[in-house]
Amino acid sequence: MKLTDASIVHQTLVAQEVYELKVSAPDLADAAEAGQFLHIQTGQFGQPLLRRPISIADIDRVEGTLTCLYKVVGKGTAVLAGRQENESLNILGPLGNGFPINQIERGSHVILIGGGVGIPPLYFLAKELVEKGIQCSAYLGFRSAEDVFYDKEFEEFCDVHIATEDGSYGHKGYVTDIVSTEGVVTYYACGPKPMLTKVKHQLPIQGFLSLEERMGCGVGACLACVCPTNTEQQYAKVCSDGPVFPSKEVIL
Amino acid sequence: MKLTDASIVHQTLVAQEVYELKVSAPDLADAAEAGQFLHIQTGQFGQPLLRRPISIADIDRVEGTLTCLYKVVGKGTAVLAGRQENESLNILGPLGNGFPINQIERGSHVILIGGGVGIPPLYFLAKELVEKGIQCSAYLGFRSAEDVFYDKEFEEFCDVHIATEDGSYGHKGYVTDIVSTEGVVTYYACGPKPMLTKVKHQLPIQGFLSLEERMGCGVGACLACVCPTNTEQQYAKVCSDGPVFPSKEVIL
Amino acid sequence: MNTTIELPGMSMKTPILPASGCYGFGQEYSQFYDLDLLGAITVKAVTAEKRLGNQVPRIAETESGMLNAIGLQNPGVDHVIEHELEALTSNNIPVLVNIAGNAPEDYVETSRKIASSGKASALELNISCPNVKSGGIQFGSDPDIAYDLTKAVKAVSDIPLYVKLSPNVTDIVAMAKAVEAAGADGLSMINTMVGMQIDVTTGQLVLANGKGGLSGPAIKPVAIRMIYDVAQEVSIPIIGMGGVQTVDDVIEFMMAGASAVAVGTANFQNPMICPELIQALPVRLKELGFENMQDVIGRSFASCGQPLSL
């Protein structure tokens, strides 16, 4: 975990209001793992005040680059979308704990369940799983056809099932409606809280949930980002204890 | 007076921390006069909060451009110096009343007295005076040799006398020490308050002073920018009654 | 969408108006747009006698805010009535006249003159001035003093009275209730917060007056909190202000409990801000799913049948 002035390699619009941001930061690329996130100073001159947490969607350790995918939803992401190529971007990271995959045996089958901008961290995870010889299926949910991104990219590594709320692309409905856990050893899920709640309570198996919460420090010092847990401590910090938690530990 | 999104044509460093900023804004160029100023939103996303008043140093009505010269002294000017070519710059202007020159007869001799970043508005004034067949001499004061700018540009229109406080270029001392009013019908002065005070009290003739004051609105509504006067009103607003005042009206 | 709002003395076609002191007497901004677009106009503070105000520097910039210490510069009530208010009679908008003073008699005299001039729709009592008779305590920080002042002004004025509350108090609700009890017809809140800036290169206070009033986006969270608290405890309407910049800010103030929203400092950044907000408001309200602007007022605490959005 350190502060880096990364350089923006490019920003591209990949779906409605969703940008792909690639930055060059070799040290960060070396250190980062699937499921970790970056705490980004989106603007210049310290504006806006707080950093914004964005997941790492892809890492190219040879090139020394990292890729994020983010949706413009408010001030910070709007400011970020306005930043230009070659500008420097101040990043604190990599933060948090990634998806645990060492316990998964070669040849087993896992599923990835992502909703909207919860999908990005699953992409690098898919790559890593496949590289380890683990089979994966991705269930990706979006609001509508124009929100869909990275479906093709995922297809290179796994079989992809898409659901849209309005049915304009793939299955109509929520992604949790189409998930199948047959023959699956675990799942990795990231998305809005209602989706994660359904995943936790509806699926017959245990897995890993990546949570989102508003963050101040991003490093565990301010206690802004807690979530209740079943552990002795009764709560965990999403930034430093998470963002990934075993599904049975968090109370949703 | 209106709001314009001008486009930055270029920014060049012309002396220590002094930038030449050229913007494209044909309507503004058409409307502006020597001695008026622009109220510039230096940053993006409304930061910093207040606009910064900067004089118009030159106008090219054919090209539709205006030029300003400003020194980086604090946050707003630092932000402005970081703005890039082709970016849009929000400008309120032209504001205030320029230097009155219609009363000056062809062939007469006037002097321009400028200190530091008070010099810029005198440049376009010099051009206009010369075009009207009025002879002018410029007395320009700087702190030191590395602060000197636009001496060559002024030389194209008038004879130029330079003073630096440390004597590293031209005469050593204040510009007010070297001014000669022999045969001169009036003067136009712009610079720091101590300089203007000396000009008003030491010179045997009357002239015009362009004042600086901290500004809020720039249009006469907030009463931030007043200066005491000898008039019935007892005070004037630098932004809308000035910035140029007859030397006998203002109390310095 | 119907954006009209009826306030005591002021029939406004939009809830948006400029805040006192940031808009002169309107003539400057009339160069940019027709003042009749506004819901109303609030003019600069008027005092019994002409005042020259403070020395310069009178303003300083802060992070997302500014300090001002103008010092009530104004040509005095008689001149204001004869010239400034007279000029505004050619417009078709309510005129809210901000009144200041250092002794109760100042307020009373100025209010009486303004009210009887027939050129004002309502008075806005700026009680953030130090009360010279009570040893400099601000009229706006002691509920009893504010009560007495409000009563005294009500007694001489037949037009509605808004009292403009200072945020520099422990208990803003007590202040609001006191002036309501004294007969105020409405509240304006908030005025500026007392602040200061020091120039580290000289060690001197930046403002000639030393202290100044903090305004702008920096104070918005405090304004929202105070309006939210007060709106639930009084039954007179509130004109909200403090850092409004965007149409969502306007709506946030209304949801907190303001019936109208004034724009101060933002005029300096964008002289077109008022008409821009006025145009944007109905559009944005519709986008948020509102059919009736009245439903927005106090939305954050008023119980609402169904959630606004999912």
Next chain:
Amino acid sequence: MNTTIELPGMSMKTPILPASGCYGFGQEYSQFYDLDLLGAITVKAVTAEKRLGNQVPRIAETESGMLNAIGLQNPGVDHVIEHELEALTSNNIPVLVNIAGNAPEDYVETSRKIASSGKASALELNISCPNVKSGGIQFGSDPDIAYDLTKAVKAVSDIPLYVKLSPNVTDIVAMAKAVEAAGADGLSMINTMVGMQIDVTTGQLVLANGKGGLSGPAIKPVAIRMIYDVAQEVSIPIIGMGGVQTVDDVIEFMMAGASAVAVGTANFQNPMICPELIQALPVRLKELGFENMQDVIGRSFASCGQPLSL
């Protein structure tokens, strides 16, 4: 330049320290730099019993500021002493322990335990909590209640006591004088200002707790004003805070009258801010023409023989 400063209970090699609640118990930031670089450390508020704090969302961003309503989450005084303060004993910096509670007994018990643990250099009494025994009035808004609390805590503690003042009061000087009279050894000021944010898309308050404390650059002018006013009326030292971001901010607080300066919210933006400011301070002071850091404290009101710069 010698930047050491001697405060009651705290021999600091630099006047810069982190502010309570923004720095946990220091372990997180020790991943970035050696905590021994700091002038001291202020730890998160400790209460008698373990507290889980408020629901999320606990923070909201505002213009140049943020609101927080963490709700005093902490593992309780016994756990803090045994684990958190114990861990800090391996460092060579003074430890200022922030104490909170809702009843005088809570404060007293927690203070007694911390003081007698021998692991704290001084106590910082966070009196911005509502006093459940006095119907929810904050300890920090009534001078008499603050006086009593300070007295009670002093009686059970043999280490110096700093009282942390709330800015949400009409008369901060009265509060400062009251706690000084009760025996406080120093003041910390300012705590956060009460604010609120409403999500216009839902009409709901953003923070689960409704209200929150405003911190960050937005409040700096108010902090400077309050410290300036208080420093001239008390003779105990002040730890200043509220929006510090730059080395010039540190100097501005000192010129206003602070003897040490705490950094809160800025740690979130830049985890290296404390060491950066610590390094920059002597350099900048020299640049401004100071030979002695002590000369800076109270510079804005202390009469100074000659102007700092021309």
